[in-house]
Amino acid sequence: MFQKRKGYVLALVLVVVALGVLVAGCGQNQPQPAETEKAQPTVYPPVITHSLEGRVGQCLVCHEEGSGVDAPKTSHPERANCQQCHVAQGAEQQ
Incomplete structure (x- = not known):
């Protein structure tokens, strides 16, 4: 026993x-992010930090491949309706 x-x-x-x-x-x-990559946002989903005036429905023009630090590449370009999850930061950008 x-x-x-x-x-x-x-x-x-x-x-x-x-x-x-x-x-x-x-x-x-x-894996560590490359030095040139922008730090990941702490709010999920990330808010839209720029004005949407004249840009509604045009997110992937800049974000599909990423055009620098100001327009990071999206991790999900197949989802074209960005505002379904992402919201504008501040009421003046609606």
């Missing part, structure tokens, strides 16, 4: 150690 209990305890210890190693290693090999 003691040997059986000892086996369970050993198995439990091994599982706990394996989980600890797995958790400690998470995020260690994450």
Whole structure:
């Protein structure tokens, strides 16, 4: 009986150690953004930070491939209805 209990305890210890190693290693090999890439926004979905006057429905003209820091490349160009999720920042830009 003691040997059986000892086996369970050993198995439990091994599982706990394996989980600890797995958790400690998470995020260690994450790719770092290139120095030229703009930092990811902290608000999701990101707000539209520019005026929409004369631009409604034209998001992908600049954002499909990205045209510099001011127009980052979209990660989902297949979704053309941007304002379904993204909203203008401030009432004056509606």
